[in-house]
Amino acid sequence: MPTREPLPDDDAATLAAPPPSPRSERSASATITPEMALAKDEVERSRLFLKLCAVLAGSVGLLIPFVTGSLAMRASVIACCAGVIVVALAFRRSLHGDELSTPRRWVVVCALLVVGSAIAVWFFGVYSPAPMVGTFGIYFLCLGRSMRVALWAYLGGAVAHLVPAVLFALRLLPDPGLLTPVAGTRDLLVAAAMVQIVFAATFALARGSRMATQNAVEKLHAALAQVQKREALLAEVNLELDQALQAGQHGPFTDRRVGDYVIGPIIGRGAMGDVYEALRLGGGERAAVKILHRVLAMDSSHVQRFLREAQIVSRLKSPHVVKLLASGNFEATADAQEAPPYLAMELLDGHDLAWQLRREGRMDPAGAMDMVDQVSDALAEAAAAGIVHRDLKPQNIFLACRPGLPAEWKVLDFGVSKLLSESDGSLTHGAPIGTPAYMAPEQARGAAVDARADVFSLACIAYRALTGRPAFAGTELPQILFDVCFAQPMRPGAFAPLGVDVERALALGLAKETRERLESATGFAAALRAALADALPESLRARADGLLAAAPWGSKPR
Secondary structure, three states: OOOOOOOOOHHHHOOOOOOOOHHHHHHHHOOOHHHHHHHHHHHHHHHHHHHHHHHHHHHHHHHHHOOOHHHHHHHHHHHHHHHHHHHHHHHHHHHOOOOOOHHHHHHHHHHHHHHHHHHHHHHHHOOOOOOHHHHHHHHHOOOOHHHHHHHHHHHHHHHHHHHHHHHHHHHOOOOOOOOOOOOOOOHHHHHHHHHHHHHHHHHHHHHHHHHHHHHHHHHHHHHHHHHHHHHHHHHHHHHHHHHHHOOOOOOOOOOEEEEEEHHHHEEEOOOOEEEEEEOOOOOOOOEEEEOOOHHHHHHHHHHHHHHHHHHHHHOOOOOOOOOEEEEOOOOOOOOHHHEEEEEEEEEEOEEHHHHHHHHHOOOOOHHHHHHHHHHHHHHHHHOOEEOOOOOOOHHHHHEEEEOEEEEEEEEEOOOEEOOOOOOOOOOOOOOOEEHHHOOHHHHHHHOOHHHHHHHHHHHHHHHHHHHHOOOOOOOOOHHHHHHHHOOOOOOOHHHHOOOHHHHHHHHHHOOOOOOHOOHHHHHHHHHHHHHOOOOHHHHHHHHHHHHHHHHHOOOOOO
């Protein structure tokens, strides 16, 4: 059943952005991606491992004076233990928060541990229980993210044991160990092979555990993302349900005449006013008539803001902007509340983008691109006229369906738009206005805005259409505003099969700083179209890669 033009979400239009509380900052710094969660776990394990290495080395160093052996060998073992203690504790101190050290540094530590283990094995004996200590280090280092470090740990330990074990078993070198075997060559080679099997099994177990943990974390993360998506969609549904329940009712102006129109039932409600279905006298054409609430009509600033929509829309001739048919006031009476201003606009049959996304989840790339192209055309004309929409969102993008003609996307509700010729806050008292999940960071901070604010909102809408989930969602207003200003959305490719170039194009539209964002809506649309064809220009790829290197998808401020 076709739906008519919905009333914009005026209840969420004017918002003051309070500073984030310490609790919000703590929650915002929480890790939210599998990579970040595994990194934090690896840092904690690293700190524990390095501490145990120092304790183990210290214990061995304290026991060496009580065993036999040459003074030079015992001194070498004690010096090696001291070196392990110093390096392990220094490296442990350099680990902060969830910050991983580079693989190169881990290779250095790995080499030191292999050398220390080899000296201990050489001193106690290749066939003594000493080589089994190496499995402790191999298992830990192979649990880490770096395959290079894992291979260095395994191969270093294996070679450090295998070479002397074979040489001693074949009697090519004398075994200097304290615990020397009396078995034959064959038995010694079998013993050496068994140690190698333990080393290999340790390597395989550690890498398998790493993969299993990563898979489990990614599945949990995907499940949490689905929960967040459903919560966000439920909030959108509740909003539309409230509006639907209020539609079709008689209002205070039903059956009255305004200008050339006879007012019918209410088809939408909001904080600023009600929208009625109306019929033009004589011709019978339908229209959507928006009437300012009577109480607000007593405030001149609200009247100016309401009528400014007529001034703005009248400047725009794009087929992708809802048409203004008439504007004015009811005939004046003794009571000013009985003469509120009104706007008569074309009544559209069809549905808004929010309605479509709730039912389809996400749009196919071609359909999303068509929508972005048409919306960017409307925004380009608005920008050329010095107009910033400031409240672009799925509820304000409408697919108008007309018999015998192609469906067209139209931009609705310029009621909170800004003329760049005006000073900021002239009608809003300096408060940020817009819908939190789709407003630009500069809007959320109450700062000056230009056409790039609409680029950010359009990128949020494209993200929602392509992934099936909002870029920013939550149940608490301060948290949403904090995320808009400081946090990165989750990687789009985690929710839909999107190429790297598409992620780059979205990142350019969602840049927090206006100077880093794409300059125009048509520029964003062109970048997205090229990205969908895996043909994003190299200059934009480099620009997006720089942004994502500084603030990866899913990251939040520390």
